[in-house]
Amino acid sequence: MIPLEEIKQISITSPSKIVMLIIDGLGGLPDAKTGKTELETAHTPNLDEIASKGVCGLIDPISPGITPGSGPGHLALFGYDPIRFTIGRGVLEALGIGFELKGNDVAARGNFCTVDEKGLITDRRAGRITTDKCVELCALLSQIKVQEVQSFILPVKEHRFSFVLRGKGLHDELSDTDPQKTGVAPHPAKHTKSTAKHTADIINDFIKKASDILARQHPANMILLRGFSKLPNIPSMNEIYKLTPAAIAVYPMYKGLAKLVGMKIFSADGDIKEELEILTDCFGEHDFFYIHVKRADSAGEDGDFERKVKVIEQVDSALPQLLNLKPEVIIVTGDHSTPAVLKGHSWHPVPLLLYSQWCRPDDSKEFSESVCVSGGLGRIPATDIMPLAMANALKLTKFGA
């Protein structure tokens, strides 16, 4: 990919508008009986119509064979090299619950776990306590005072919580306390750079106090922390592309990811129809729109082929509202594949559809994995989408004389 520093030199502002519609987990695998993927099974006259006028291809979010997490998958879509710009587990967990991380906060992913009388871990997930119990225990831990810094203990789901420290001089060069196995004691947090020693001391002090408080809370009688991290130092989309980008999403993690790169967040809590209503309302105020559709991925994760097909059909039937706005560039793709048969994210390349007046149309007559294989865009890294979108919106000047 071309370095962001170079894109920054050649990007210009113009009235044209780009809509990037992300159907989370879009790519799939064929159903054993029909030989068709979820997208190929879905009846999608609108997507097929855009594909006929536009150009198709396949994207690799990270690299062929690599299954992306949501963080790197989205960073790549927004044009950021997902290998250079990494989002720590702790940060992602905090974004996922909508916690407003600040620049110097250190965040970690927390687990309630079970230890025996010798302090050795017997269950890294404390028997997957209920979320209600997790909320109760987080409230207990929130009373802990540690030297001169604020701590936030935020329930996530079952045994999971988000741990955030806020204060001066905090560093995230710290090793996990979670040994990732049972039969051993939790590790103390250790600094991997000397500047983080003070932060390690604070965390170990916290863990000691948490251990005392939880002593009688079997099975959740201890905590494990991993993925200590700060917000990545990432240039905003405005800085690089000179866009005023907006995000329309339901789930906190995607709003958090969009916020990381400087998008204005519009919260939805319904389906694609509501998201497109929001798009219509704010269409005049922005020139880039990221719209996130979560439910295709959820259906894929649940192994529910039919439900994923239905989500894609719902998106398709809502599309006329988007088309009526006549954005200069429309991108439809996903942040990764989530084949229902695999019940999880996968490494398969993701169908990509680009429409603009200036695209070079290919022969694609429908939007599907099979057709995208021979699409005019070829198979490209996801990080190429933003330069292509910008070019098609006539927002990039010439590189070099």
Added chain:
Amino acid sequence: MIPLEEIKQISITSPSKIVMLIIDGLGGLPDAKTGKTELETAHTPNLDEIASKGVCGLIDPISPGITPGSGPGHLALFGYDPIRFTIGRGVLEALGIGFELKGNDVAARGNFCTVDEKGLITDRRAGRITTDKCVELCALLSQIKVQEVQSFILPVKEHRFSFVLRGKGLHDELSDTDPQKTGVAPHPAKHTKSTAKHTADIINDFIKKASDILARQHPANMILLRGFSKLPNIPSMNEIYKLTPAAIAVYPMYKGLAKLVGMKIFSADGDIKEELEILTDCFGEHDFFYIHVKRADSAGEDGDFERKVKVIEQVDSALPQLLNLKPEVIIVTGDHSTPAVLKGHSWHPVPLLLYSQWCRPDDSKEFSESVCVSGGLGRIPATDIMPLAMANALKLTKFGA
């Protein structure tokens, strides 16, 4: 791309010959009525015949979405990473008029401009004075003496000129004097590295004297300089590929670019037929031939779809002379796309055709954007062309044991 240092290790000399025919601005966009691009509209039996025997693909000169200037577009064709090896605006302007830059010359692109009585710029292009006027003013400025260095003020076209300083201890780490807007005074040249302070002083002295000389020459009563640069430090094609390369071109800029990478220059001043006559004459003396056809790009820039079609047809009808020479490898492509409908360079990938006895032929039966989409070479960076050409000429040995 594989680093040039690695290519250097595995390249060998052999009698086989490579011809790289560059149809400038080759790639296009479909005509609204016919749905066919310039290349698809052109009647090209010879190109189609080579495509049938050879293998096709698409190249990205820089990266998907990026519109190349001629400098980076050509460097990529010659196998040089166009992001690593950059050619400054000043150098390109000097190359464009055929000025023989030396290694330590500092060149800049110059504009005659108009300033008001307060010295503020009112027109960055001095009302686009005639080229005759530009010649006259350059002659005046050529009389300026600056401390111990030679200065060259060379007319280009209308308000544009090329400015070159030659002497000891000159450096190009200098900011533009052109503020790129009106209503402000020209900036002084400022050094961005301390070693360039002396050069900045010389340039500012020159500008002061130029300003005095031009005082009564309204509207061209001041100059602006930008893109201070030296020749890039670039290894020759002989050094990397062990080739003895030749360039056959009409326009100075392309001869200059070819010279930069160590080609022997053969000047033509006519059409492709004359260029192929030259090729025939010098075919025994070289093993790599870069042939440049400018007029397809010029037609595209003028928005003249039909003329671009005709230029492509002329190239096609001249091809038998090239084929009769039986070069082992033939490459046909462009340095970028110039769709007539866009009237300028564009980001669209460029059709690529490679023929050799050892290529793995694909199903392509004609040379066109649509066919190249599914060509056997796929969509590749332009920097991959040289390794492919070398390989097909059996001029590359194994990488690693």
